[in-house]
Amino acid sequence: MLSSFKLVFSHKFYVFLASSIFVGFWILFNVLGELLFFLPVFVFYLPEDAIPVFVLSNAISVLMGIVVSMNVYVIKNTKLKMNRSFFSGSSVGVISGACASCSSMGFILLTSFGSIGVAASTFLSVYQIPLLLVSIALLGWAYYSIHNKLTKSCMLNESV
Amino acid sequence: MKKPLIVGIPVAVAIAVIVVMALNNNTEDVNILEDERVDSSSALTFSSLVTKDTPLKGDPSAPITLIEFGDFQCPNCGRFARITSPQIEDAYIDSGQVSMAFKHFTVIGPDSITAAMASQCANDQEKFWEFHDALYDNQGPENSGWAKKDNLKKIAYGLGLDKQSFDSCLDSDKYRSLVEADLNIAKQLNFQGTPSFLILKNDGSTPQSLTGAYPFDTFQSIFDEMLE
Numbered sequence: 001m002l003s004s005f006k007l008v009f010s011h012k013f014y015v016f017l018a019s020s021i022f023v024g025f026w027i028l029f030n031v032l033g034e035l036l037f038f039l040p041v042f043v044f045y046l047p048e049d050a051i052p053v054f055v056l057s058n059a060i061s062v063l064m065g066i067v068v069s070m071n072v073y074v075i076k077n078t079k080l081k082m083n084r085s086f087f088s089g090s091s092v093g094v095i096s097g098a099c100a101s102c103s104s105m106g107f108i109l110l111t112s113f114g115s116i117g118v119a120a121s122t123f124l125s126v127y128q129i130p131l132l133l134v135s136i137a138l139l140g141w142a143y144y145s146i147h148n149k150l151t152k153s154c155m156l157n158e159s160v
Numbered sequence: 161m162k163k164p165l166i167v168g169i170p171v172a173v174a175i176a177v178i179v180v181m182a183l184n185n186n187t188e189d190v191n192i193l194e195d196e197r198v199d200s201s202s203a204l205t206f207s208s209l210v211t212k213d214t215p216l217k218g219d220p221s222a223p224i225t226l227i228e229f230g231d232f233q234c235p236n237c238g239r240f241a242r243i244t245s246p247q248i249e250d251a252y253i254d255s256g257q258v259s260m261a262f263k264h265f266t267v268i269g270p271d272s273i274t275a276a277m278a279s280q281c282a283n284d285q286e287k288f289w290e291f292h293d294a295l296y297d298n299q300g301p302e303n304s305g306w307a308k309k310d311n312l313k314k315i316a317y318g319l320g321l322d323k324q325s326f327d328s329c330l331d332s333d334k335y336r337s338l339v340e341a342d343l344n345i346a347k348q349l350n351f352q353g354t355p356s357f358l359i360l361k362n363d364g365s366t367p368q369s370l371t372g373a374y375p376f377d378t379f380q381s382i383f384d385e386m387l388e
Contacts, residue, residue: 034236034373040382045375047243118269118303125235126301 001143004070004150014069022065029057056132063139070146078149204367206360209345210261213280213338215288217249218259224386226258226379227358229265229346232275232295233302234354236373241296247376252383262292264342265354271307274330276339278312281329285321294319361386 008014030036035050037043046054124131206225210216226248230237245260252258264279266272275295282291294315300306309330316326329335346356349369357370359382368382 034239037372037374037378040370041378043375043378045377047239047375049239049242122269122301122303126304 001147004147005066007150008070008073011073014073017072018065018069020065021068022061025061025064026058029061030054033057052129053132056129056136059136060132060139063136063143067139067142067146070143070150074146074149204358204360205364206362209263209358209360213283213335215262215279215283215292216259217261217289218253219256220259221362222253222256222259223362224252224258224383225261225360225362227261227263227360229263229342229349229351229354229356229358231264231266231268231272231354232279232292232299233268233272233307235299235302237355238296238299240355240373241293244373244376244379248379251376251380257387258383262288263345264339265346265351265356266339266343267354269303271303271305273336273339274309275307275312276342277333277335278309278316278326278330280335280338281326282316282319282321284329285325287319287321290319291316291321359383359386 009018027036030044031038033050033053035045035054037045209227210220210225228237228240230240248258248260253260262279264276266276279288279291279295282288295307295312298306298315305311313323313327313330317323349356349358351369351371353371355371355373359368359370361367368386370378370382
């Protein structure tokens with residue numbers, strides 16, 4: 001499982017890309033979870049009740065950085081198609097992580113989408129941890145699939 | 161060329177949401193009179209916002225009043241109530257420097273309105289803050305039924321509230337109009353989420369607003385600056 005990781009991240013560009021994606025999602029999840037504030041002063045705050053979601057969303061941020069970068073590597077270096085599990089994993093991850101604080105956005109959801117918005121917000125916040133776990137599983141599957149493509153595909157064109 | 165664009169979508173969405181949230185989660189000076197949707201009688205003063213039915217903790221003549229706009233079903237309001245609010249109480253409310261009021265910003269669902277009305281019924285019996293703490297301590301998932309009338313009544317009876325008065329108050333929707341009025345004030349203030357706060361200084365200076373379950377340190381720095 002590490003050979004594909006080493007193959008991709010031996011290039012500095014992909015290390016930078018993965019780090020940028022990780023930082024972007026880390027900020028996104030923590031701002032939405034009301035753990036990270038920029039105004040009036042920069043504050044990061046991790047109360048005990050937020051630790052489980054924080055750990056899971058960190059795992060998603062790391063996996064997003066790795067999987068997206070590996071998919072970019074595949075796109076740039078092969079003629080293979082993007083992995084479907086990447087899309088499902090990343091979208092579930094973003095949606096469930098973002099809804100760490102759906103209640104904080106209840107007013108926006110209510111005014112923007114009415115009762116459907118509130119129902120969606122309720123579902124996503126009630127099932128937040130299971131959704132995050134599903135997202136991690138999907139991203140893990142996406143990593144495994146992209147690893148197979150990079151190590152087993154006869155179509156790989158190693159031009160880098 | 162299409163594939164890189166597809167890859168960029170989640171990243172672009174993430175960046176867009178960060179920008180939106182960064183803009184929303186802020187503190188700013190508020191002048192409600194500049195808002196065309198609010199009539200001039202709605203000035204942001206202690207007396208206009210903290211009426212006889214508004215639950216208030218601490219000395220009413222304190223130099224600063226912190227007004228929370230919260231929802232009993234909101235997890236982040238629960239976090240504020242359980243962690244930050246007791247710290248504010250110990251450091252500023254008990255010493256008479258800050259008073260704290262609660263207004264209802266019922267955004268999560270119909271049970272939020274029921275819980276808000278029930279808390280006002282508890283306020284009739286001078287047990288708002290005990291009821292407030294009990295709700296947040298027993299908070300369940302959003303719209304899961306924990307804040308329906310039957311459970312709210314059980315919590316009220318557990319606090320020793322008079323059963324007949326409480327039931328009569330809650331069943332008659334006595335405070336529905338007050339809860340709706342509080343929600344309208346929150347909308348007029350352009351609050352975009354719960355909990356939101358308005359921090360008033362009794363010298364008439366422009367109030368500050370804050371949206372989010374900020375930690376104690378943030379409130380401390382605002383209060384200390386206002387008290388200087």
